[in-house]
Amino acid sequence: MRFRMHLLGLALVTGLPLLALAIGLAWWIAASARTAALHELVRTTEALQADIDRELQITAAALGVLAGSPTIDDALAGAPGGTSAEPFRQRARALVEARPSVLHSVMLFDAAGRRHLNTLAASPLAAGRPGSPHAPDAELQPIEASALVPAALQAWSRHVSPLLAEPVAGEPVISVAILVERAGTQTGLLVANLRPESLGMALSSQTLPAGWIATLIDHRHLIIARSQQQETFLARSAIDWIAAFQRSGQATATIRAVSRTGVPTYAALRRLPFGNWTLTLSVPRAAIDGPLQRSLLIATASGVLAVSLAALLALALGARLGEEIEALGADAATVARDQPPPQRPPARVREVARVRAALAEAGAALRARAAAKREAEEHLVLLLREVDHRAKNALAVALSLIRLAPRNVTPAAFAAAAEGRITAMARAHALLARGAWTGAELQALAESELPAHMGQVRLAGPPARLSAEAVQPVAMLLHELATNAVKHGALSVPGGEVHIGWEFLPADQALRLSWTECGGPALAGPPGRRSFGIRLVTQLAERQLGARLALDWAPAGLRAILTLPAARAAPDGTARPIRTATGQPVAVAPQPAWTDPGGLPPRVLVAEDEALLALELETGLRELGCEVVGPARSLAEARRLAESEPRLAAAVLDVNLGGGELVFPVADALAARGIPYLLATGYGSAGPLEGRDAGAVAVLRKPYHRQALAVALARALPGHAARAEG
Structure with missing residues (x-):
């Protein structure tokens, strides 16, 4: 049969069964899409929980650092309101000022529950305003150590409170409390008060789609934070179905519910592991079900239309495509033989024309790539031969210089x-x-x-x-x-x-x-x-x-x-402009021998893995009046000597100690002790120095003249006296 008849048969054989199957698959697709959307709702809730937990962990970690400060012991040892708490107050205020959008204040209680410090008040005993003007549905309790200490003891690592009132400003806050311990004994309680709006910003950090609302509720069913309208809903009672979930004792749930405004919603609820809080994420059902229903209708109509059009286009286009497709096959075979495809009349179908042009371009690119590969391989072979020739020739010349x-x-x-x-x-x-x-x-x-x-x-x-x-x-x-x-x-x-x-x-x-x-x-x-x-x-x-x-x-x-x-x-047209070397004549540096202020020879650490180079360097340093420490053959040995040897005055370090071990950890250890060092390298350019030569007194390029070593050592030992050799 002709190509168009095959094309028509293919359209009918594939289209009619697909049309019969489309209706059944549509329902399955809708259910799968709804399930995926609900899973996305749950995953987003988990991500929001991670954001809230990370915010609390950061605060707890900051409190842990603050609790380890020696100034906190002075603050707890003195009387409440005494001057001994001022250094710790400054550190606590610095912590609050570092995160003003998150932290509201920091408080310190002793083991007896007495408040020694509040960063909002000059006196830790200031009463402030009880309650909160932002709590329309419930009166917020002020922060008291008597309530936080038992909870902190039970949680041990940290305790997160419900929504409370800050005792001085009277504003709603969430307290993160940790115990202050010394030698296994509880000496106090350190409390950081978080602004509820900071948790609201954390809920908004996931860039929720329109209509998605995240809410954070404490165990008293009061709203702590909300991704939208934070100030309006702060400290208001949660909706009934959220309170019912909290009372049920469940850890997670995904339910159908109705919002405060009567909108049907899907909601994902999670009980958080701290503070007995609950996190909810709700989305209108129309946002999930509406697109799925429309997709179902569109898919069904498109299936019917696709089958009908496929049959018509199969007959109309089959004849035109057959000839040109055969030509494309011939062109592809030509390209595979590394030959340019033959010239053909312009294609009647744009896609075929593009494929034909792509085949021509691919053939040209393959031929060019093959030629470039051959040229690169030839160049590499020549370069390897040249390097081998140069190396052998240099060794031969050096040998001749010695012999002659x-x-x-x-x-x-x-x-x-x-x-x-x-x-x-x-x-x-x-x-x-x-x-x-x-x-x-x-x-x-x-x-x-x-x-x-x-x-x-x-x-x-x-x-x-x-x-x-x-x-x-x-x-x-x-x-x-x-x-x-x-x-x-x-x-x-x-x-x-x-x-x-x-x-x-x-x-x-x-x-x-x-x-x-x-x-x-x-x-x-x-x-x-x-x-x-x-x-x-x-x-x-x-x-x-x-x-x-x-x-x-x-x-x-x-x-x-x-x-x-x-x-x-x-x-050389690319060479830099010619410079004339000017300046004062440079006298040849003497061969000094140094002594330290105590009259003893300076001790110089040597790190070199090549035995002959190490021996030559050791001999040169001793001729210059230095006492050699080492030579160290490995990174571990060099580091041990750099950290433990007393009275080191300087060091000469080979950059690469063999086996890929770079000497930079040894240089860092010497720099920490204030000991100058020289770097020696056989690389002609920067090589593996990677900018680390900035801390060195000098970089010696191998092979270096002993005079260069003496000059560099003179720069490294400015505080040592030079004595004349007898």
Whole structure:
């Protein structure tokens, strides 16, 4: 059969049984909807009960804190109205002022029932006005300790009273009372008086639908709070069917009732576990039954109409849809083969046209996603290879520096030279990592390699970016020139300066980098022999960078000119504006040794999980005249030492102690004792510091020079005297 005949048969087969079933299901749907509405009524009542209980718990918790105050003992020990109660009165008033819309007043009674304090009265013995002008249906009793103490003893944790009259202001309140105990003996009773309107606001917090009314009634059948018309109904007697529920002893009930105005209602009633209160939530029956009846009529009429229209539309649309649906299937198969669907005439049905367009877009998106995934995977593979290559290459270079370094020097000089060169490599590695291994700015590289001498170094030049292959060699070259200047050149005296400038040559866009020293000791000419540093600089420039290096040993100071080919450097349009480093020359910090005011060496806590790094740090601190505590290898050990060790003067903490344990709890413990600390990390950027470096005296980036440790330690030990080493 044709598609339209199948469509007609489907409409009749499905429509006629559904039409016959619709009438029976309509009644079941109406009953289920009514049940769901009544369940919602009950759930809302439970939520309102939770709001009321939370409000009372907050008040009881505040009273518990107040009852633990030492000032309450002074208030109870003195005579009523005495000055000894004034400190506690101030704390009680502060509690009332903190929640003025909830708390009316705070009262304090001793074990004999005498009132020692009322935050509303200057004298705790003030009589006030009995009764309440807001109680049209019953006279409210004033608050008396003789009634509250037995109830509080029975409830033990807290007692919630019915609606009472505040003895000074005469206003209706609800009292929350707790016992004041010391060493298992009752010494007094602390009472907080809540405003009834605060409970009314709690009943309104659920944003009840129109016509829904929540009411709170005490055990004397008086209305405490109402979600609507709170002032009108306060202290009025509850309607008869609520009073009957209270007398029945039931815990919960859902009933049909009639409101005060004669409106039929559904009502959910719950007996609250405190104060023998009752919470009711009523809703007009028309609000629940009316929509259900209308829905029943609409559903029945819609069913009849739907079956009729389905039969007519099946014949009218079947022929038009058949052809286009078949075309959609073909287009979907084309998209599944990762091919674009063929061009077709415009669809006659809008939905079909949209599906066809969606298929085309989905096919294009799938193809683009597949291409992007392949590209991302290729990029990731290349990046992993590059990182692996860089790491292995850095280790190989470090090994070569150790092997090729001259052996005819003292061990201390050998260690200092190796440390400086490897540190220079590490700084260059950090710059490359921040730039995703695509290169680094020349100025940033120069600043990172000369941090201790920036007061004697001037930088000038246009924005320039070095290629990834050129960053490490240029860093090593600047380090060797700086080391030579510190030993023999301009940086060896306070008045010397180094001028570093660069420019792009117009002919071939090569980068010419110049190093010029002035103000240093006069040079007698080139050194008599080519040192390892000079040979290393030459090899880096000519062999690794493919650049030209010219060294001029002029009497005024060394001048070095490095010309990098265009492939190694390019103008950087995104670089920050060039700054010229200015300021006073920075003298090399001495190697101090400290003593505390008592003449003993300061005790410094060390937390480091790497054994070799811990040993090196311990050795350096002892050479600086410090007594080392630790080293601690784990977070637990470091925390124990930080909290228990006496006479700690400072601490050096590795940020990551291994196994994902961050050292910040130890830093917090030291800060609580007022002990300064340094943070050491191997991360090139902020890493896991997460802003916690603000409390540290300094952050040492691994590998760090021992001179940097000495400078940072000098900042951490300002109160200790430095003594000269003999």
